[in-house]
Amino acid sequence: MEYRTGSVGRVVTIRFDHGDDFLEGLQEIILKEKIRSGWFQVIGALDKAGVVIGPKDPVVPPDPMWQEVDGVSELIGCGSVHMDGEEPKIHLHGALGEHGETLTGCIRRDSRVYLLLEVVVFELLGMNIARPWDEAAGISRLIFQ
Structure with a gap:
């Protein structure tokens, strides 16, 4: 385990609209x-998503199991974003629900957003x-560099 302490910088609130590509827009x-570096929370709905639902077997490196979501699902999730060079790497875990499932x-x-997604990004500093x-x-x- 390793850790650092820092502070919260800016807070960015974002509204994504119907049809927007959420990950690309973020x-x-x-x-x-x-x-x-940042931490974010998201609430709303998607009508399409590619989701990793776990590794096929508990080995390292993992072989991801994919599930394609194609149809409206409510979403609540949280994630982080940190850079790989100049490219943002987003790590988002969420619960997607449809008709009780x-x-x-x-x-x-x-x-792809269905109707609306609301996102709050907390910038992490130091x-x-x-x-x-x-x-x-x-x-x-x-x-940690």
């Missing part, structure tokens, strides 16, 4: 606002955190 805002996982691609790819672990892993 990356754009992170780059535009020059947020190097819930799917929980890591939302990684094809995230910790110098990055998220480069770790070949041995098979994940983008936090490092």
Whole structure:
């Protein structure tokens, strides 16, 4: 285990509208606002998403199990964003629900908004955190520089 302490900088509130690509839009805002590290919360709905629902087997590096969400699902989630060089790496875990059925996982691609998503990003300062790819672990892993 390793940790750092820091402080909260700016707070950015974002509304994503029907049809927006959530992950792509979040990356754009992170780059535009020059947020190097942050934590965010999201609430709303998606009508499409590529979600990792766990590894196929408990091995390192993992072989991810994908589930494609195609249809309206309510979403509540939280995540972090840290840079790999100049590229924001988003790590979002969420619970997606439809008609009483819930799917929980890591939302990684094809995230199309249904009606509305509300997001609050808290910029993290003073910790110098990055998220480069770790070949041995098979994940983008936090490092403290």
